[in-house]
Amino acid sequence: MENKKHVLLKIFVSTLYLSAFTFGGGYVIVTLMKKKFVDEYHWIEDGEMLDLVAIAQSAPGAIAVNGAIVVGYKLAGIIGAAVAILATILPPFVIISLISVFYNAFRTNFLVSQMLEGMQAGVAAVIASVVFEMAGGVIHGNNPVSIAIMVLAFIASCVLQINVIYIILICGLLGVIRTLIEKRRETK
Amino acid sequence: MIYLELFWSFLQIGLFSFGGGYAAMPLIQERVVTNHQWLSMPEFTDLVTISQMTPGPIAINSATFVGIKIAGIPGALAATFGCILPSCIIVTLIAKLYLKYRNMAMLQGVLNSLRPAVVAMIASAGISILITALWGSGASILLSRTNWLLAAIFVGCIVLLQKFRMNPIWVMVLAGVVNTAFSLLTGK
Structure with missing residues (x-):
């Protein structure tokens, strides 16, 4: 492989670019990472990239950050991961810092507040549409336990206002138990 | 100390948000709006709106936005660092285990049970955003007060x-x- 400084620079520049210009969240960014590092640079093999993406998606936290960690680590170890993380969080950090300044100065401006008010209704619609799709996926999965989890978790968070961290912990634990039961069934 | 509080809150957000995208949203609402009252519900709704319009994961955007509002740039750094720390540790750990055992059945099992709960919690957070958008904050939900x-x-x-x-x-x-x-x- 090319010398290390050059590799790190390339990791930094390409991750920075992806992070600054990717709208639409983590799933989009890992696809673009694959294009860059597998198809363009040939630094990672296709199959291995699939595994890296699976890891990025199953670990907690932002998928874009997780993706940067796995790719950076795979290419140049801890330093590679650090460089990739820095490049990933730098664009949102700068953009949101600038916006916060303007937000405080302009939130009371008539046009800005009307614009934001309309966009709030828009974002509510975007979230609703995401929820329809995700919930549809769960329902079509036809697994009664999963559907029950969805309904109960909704009641717990929306009606009973239970702390979401407890809901996640309980459902995670439930997942461990379900997997153990399935494994026992398979070995029998 | 405020930096430590920001760090700790966003560490929990980073640690418990599974599934990327909107999965962090209910956690951010719980920690930042309900628990610490660092943002009001309309400010949180604006933040989600801004996040949707800009590149970058919502958790990182929130860490920057909330950090700056509460304790300036150092606050933003503390919150962002807290947010990515769990990812750094857990992703590397999973990557190592995965390379060793090539088996993610348990992790996948846990995620299968978490996913329906995450959908439900996003729905619940989406409802509070819709209420904020249509009725404003604090105002009671009356038909006559609806912004048609x-x-x-x-x-x-x-x-x-x-x-x-x-x-x-x-x-x-x-x-x-x-x-x-x-x-x-x-x-x-």
């Missing part, structure tokens, strides 16, 4: 997203423009 223009914009956006598969960013811009145009025309 925003309700119509919300329904219109759903149609554009679900039926016409329009890009969410353009849908939101359109929602903002329509609301601004109407308030200018009616001279409110």
